[in-house]
Amino acid sequence: MVAVDxxxxxxxxxxxxxxxxxxxxxxxxxxxxxxxxxxxxxDDDHEMEEFLKREYSLSKPYxxxxxxxxxxxxLMGDAMVTTDQVRLTPDMxxxxxxxxxxxxxxxxxxxxxxxxxxxxxxKKNLNGxxxxxxxxxxxxxxxxxxxxxxNFTGLGIFVDTYPNEEKHxxxxxxRYTPRTQRIFPFVLAMVGNGSISYDHERDGRxxxxxxxxxxxxxxxxxxxLFIRYVRRRLTVMIDIDGQHEWRDCLDIPGVRLPLGYxxxxxxxxxxxxxxxxxxxxxxxxxxxxxxxxxxxxEEQEEITIPSVDNMDLLRLGQSDEGMSGLSIxxxxxxxxxxxxxxxxxxxxxxxxxxxxxxxxxx
Ligand SMILES: *[C@@H]1O[C@H](CO)[C@@H](O)[C@H](O)[C@H]1NC(C)=O
Ligand SMILES: *[C@@H]1O[C@H](CO)[C@@H](O)[C@H](O)[C@H]1NC(C)=O
Ligand SMILES: [Ca+2]
Numbered sequence: 247m248v249a250v251d252x253x254x255x256x257x258x259x260x261x262x263x264x265x266x267x268x269x270x271x272x273x274x275x276x277x278x279x280x281x282x283x284x285x286x287x288x289d290d291d292h293e294m295e296e297f298l299k300r301e302y303s304l305s306k307p308y309x310x311x312x313x314x315x316x317x318x319x320x321l322m323g324d325a326m327v328t329t330d331q332v333r334l335t336p337d338m339x340x341x342x343x344x345x346x347x348x349x350x351x352x353x354x355x356x357x358x359x360x361x362x363x364x365x366x367x368x369k370k371n372l373n374g375x376x377x378x379x380x381x382x383x384x385x386x387x388x389x390x391x392x393x394x395x396x397n398f399t400g401l402g403i404f405v406d407t408y409p410n411e412e413k414h415x416x417x418x419x420x421r422y423t424p425r426t427q428r429i430f431p432f433v434l435a436m437v438g439n440g441s442i443s444y445d446h447e448r449d450g451r452x453x454x455x456x457x458x459x460x461x462x463x464x465x466x467x468x469x470x471l472f473i474r475y476v477r478r479r480l481t482v483m484i485d486i487d488g489q490h491e492w493r494d495c496l497d498i499p500g501v502r503l504p505l506g507y508x509x510x511x512x513x514x515x516x517x518x519x520x521x522x523x524x525x526x527x528x529x530x531x532x533x534x535x536x537x538x539x540x541x542x543x544e545e546q547e548e549i550t551i552p553s554v555d556n557m558d559l560l561r562l563g564q565s566d567e568g569m570s571g572l573s574i575x576x577x578x579x580x581x582x583x584x585x586x587x588x589x590x591x592x593x594x595x596x597x598x599x600x601x602x603x604x605x606x607x608x
Contacts, residue, residue: 296530296531297530299353299530302527303526304347306329312325312326319345322343322345323341324342331524332511334377334522335514337365337367339516340515340517342512342515343513344393344513345512349508350506350508356531357472357473357529358472360470360471360473360526361470361527363468363521363523364431364462366520366521371430372518373407373463373520374516374519375407376405376514377392377522378394380394380398380400380509382398382399382401383507384399384508390444392404392513394510396443396444397440397442397443399552400437401475401507404433404450406430408430410447410449411451431459432449432459433458433471435454437455438552439553456498457495468488477534477540479498480501482495482497502555503549504549505549511524
């Protein structure tokens with residue numbers, strides 16, 4: 247929590263409060279909040295229509311998936327197709343598998359609905375490592391990031407089922423402070439530009455855009471992940487309670503992703519394992535009305551390298567202290583109240599000073 251710093255406000259040269267110097271961090275929080283609010287209210291007047299795009303979707307009966315050339319989707323590693331799912335990894339140690347679209351996607355605005363299932367014999371925290379959904383330049387690469395290459399270029403949404411960082415700190419017999427603790431499985435988003443490494447030991451925290459916890463293992467009902475990319479805004483929601491309700495996970499404006507990347511899903515197991523199943527990937531094209539100005543802007547600056555605007559603000563927002571949305575809200579609220587209070591005091595002091603000055607002169 248940022249305290250209102252009163253020591254800086256009162257200039258010793260005069261009683262009048264000349265200016266209120268905001269702590270830098272709070273300033274960024276405020277800016278971030280305003281930008282976010284702006285974006286929220288700006289969005290609602292844009293109508294949307296959606297169309298299922300079969301060429302980018304994967305669903306039962308998975309016709310031709312895995313056979314040469316006859317499908318839009320290609321399997322890799324230990325991935326296997328059955329009648330009910332595409333199993334990226336079985337519940338066995340040291341496996342990795344993936345399924346990748348063969349066709350680059352040139353849609354500007356889209357929505358991916360992922361129907362998945364993670365289940366296995368292991369008890370909680372004796373399972374791993376999770377699965378990922380991708381929109382990347384590269385495809386069909388093996389690697390350590392949930393079965394995909396490191397330093398990938400594009401978007402990754404991870405369902406991380408094993409708390410590496412927590413276990414690492416526990417192993418060093420350091421006390422694990424609650425503020426850094428996170429409940430796993432954890433859903434997390436990351437944008438890579440080809441030279442950003444995923445920190446597996448820290449569960450990707452240094453590069454995360456945001457995330458949420460999601461108890462998705464060994465559930466009887468269906469579990470879904472929803473990834474929407476509209477007008478450079480990335481929204482992730484989850485439906486894991488069997489109530490057919492989407493729950494917000496993350497929502498970030500200013501995410502710049504190039505066109506022509508590939509969709510995919512991958513998973514990996516290590517010493518610990520799980521079945522990581524994809525039941526379907528449904529890709530919807532969204533048609534979004536844009537103003538002329540927006541269209542011109544987008545045409546002028548074609549995106550070639552993925553990036554995220556205000557990445558440092560995002561990092562400040564979730565900072566080391568792990569400020570939640572609520573605490574940011576209260577910080578801002580109390581800071582504003584503090585400002586108003588100081589201004590009022592300043593005005594009172596100023597008017598009294600003015601009056602005494604007048605008395606002196608007349
Ligand atoms: C990728 O992002 C990192 C960190 O933001 C930056 O230092 C680097 O220059 C970027 N690389 C490219 C190719 O844009
Ligand atoms: C990923 O990028 C980092 C920083 O650019 C580099 O140090 C590392 O070797 C790269 N890793 C791979 C597997 O290319
Ligand atoms: Ca992990």
